[in-house]
Amino acid sequence: MSYYDSLETRDPAQREQDLLAKLIRQLAHAKAKSSYYGQLLADIDPAAITSRAALATVPLTRKRDLIELQKKNPPFGGLNTLPVGKAWRVFASPGPIYELQGADSDPWRMARVLYAAGFRSGELAHNCFSYHFTPGAYIFEDGARKLGCAVFPGGTGQTEQQVRAMVDLRPNGYIGTPSFLKIILDKADELKADISSLRKAAVSGEPVHPAVRQVLRERGITIRQSYATADIGAIAYESEAERGLIVEEDVLLEIVRPGTGDPVAAGEVGEIVVTTFNPDYPLIRFATGDLSAVLAGVSPCGRTNLRIKGWLGRADQTTKVKAMFVHPEQVADIARHHPELQRLRLVVDNPGGQDRMVLHCETTSAGEALAQAVIASIRDVTKLRGEVVFCAPGTLANDGKVIEDRRTYG
Secondary structure, X not given: OOOOOHHHHOOHHHHHHHHHHHHHHHHHHHHHHOHHHHHHOOOOOHHHOOOHHHHXXXXXXXXXXXXXXXXHOOOOOOOOOOOHHHOOEEEEEOOOEEEEEOOOOOOOOOHHHHHHOOOOOOOEEEEOOOOOOOOHXXXXXXXXXXXXXXXXXXXXXXXXXXXXXXXXHOOOEEEEOHHHHHHHHHHHHHHOOOOOOOOEEEEOOOOOOHHHHHHHHHOOOEEEEEEEEOOOEEEEEOOOOOOOEEEOOOEEEEEEOOOOOOEOOOOOOEEEEEEEOOOOOOOOOEEEEEEEOEEOOOOOOOOOOOEEOOOOOEOOOXXXXXXXXXXXXXXXXXHHHOOOOOOEEXXXXXXXXXXXXXXXXXXXXXXXXXXXXXXXXHXXXXXXXXXXXXXXXXXXXXXXXXXXXXXXXX
16 A cells, blocks of 8 residues: 555544644634634633544534625635735635635645545646636645646636647546546547546546446546545545545544534534644634535555545535524524434425424433423424424434425425
């Protein structure tokens, strides 16, 4: 096996110790240098956050809230410690949400991801992520450059020109979405163009369908996927084992119950929350809005960090019932009123054309008194009427859903 560095095969206990030591320093730095975290962490002593249980007491910062935060305190909501004029680049993602890049050579930690995908120094990478507005292309380009690869900035679209460049330049690997790679390969077949120099692909932005993976494998192209966001950069990546995604070494990842900051049990689906150690744009307990779950055990490739299942959907399940918004946070609020309840799932349907809410609750304490108390809490918290169904612990689906909309129309 070949590894990017020795961090990937650390003893898990040593890794946890290292991450928690870095966490204390990052909390202190963000509190002192960022106006947003100065307020958010005002009552928190960074030196006291010495465990994951202690970290769970730190409030979440939600990706979906960045738009409003940045409107109130432009351009970055006060989360940054580096002034905008000293940034290397500034980007705009849909929303808009603005992100900055500091002067580090690979601030998004993508070199490790590309190494695991087979990219090596002296190779040419054909980069088909967008170079317009968003940071996607630069996230991967900076990782490739740190590895010592040359990069062709293909960007998106113009399929025939992409094929022609590949014919002429003979790149070793592709970077981009898996669907666009398939489009390029189909166009090359149509043009009878030889792009057989491609032997590897580092893909992100969408799931890899097994059929697509098989088609590429038959053409001699090894594909490795990664999970990254514009704000954080690399979060997790696939190795040659193809058994889940391995968490990147320089992030601290949690899986929490949607609507709360409470960590879930190992293996349970929940929202991905990430803390980074980027000094210029610290993100502490940053709730991505994406769902996943931790896989048990160590990857067969020998890398010892946590593994996640990959992207399993969105955590923000807000829905509208009788013209009123109902949020996962409200379901969590109901749970806090009733410690007898375990996992909850609010099912919304419309029998006879009328919206109905039924709160399914796992509990060992079912009874009429508890049912009436929960019904009252539903009304108090959501301002809507709801019903209650009790079920045995472990019987609700482990899919991260807190609110399930089953309504049909027409």
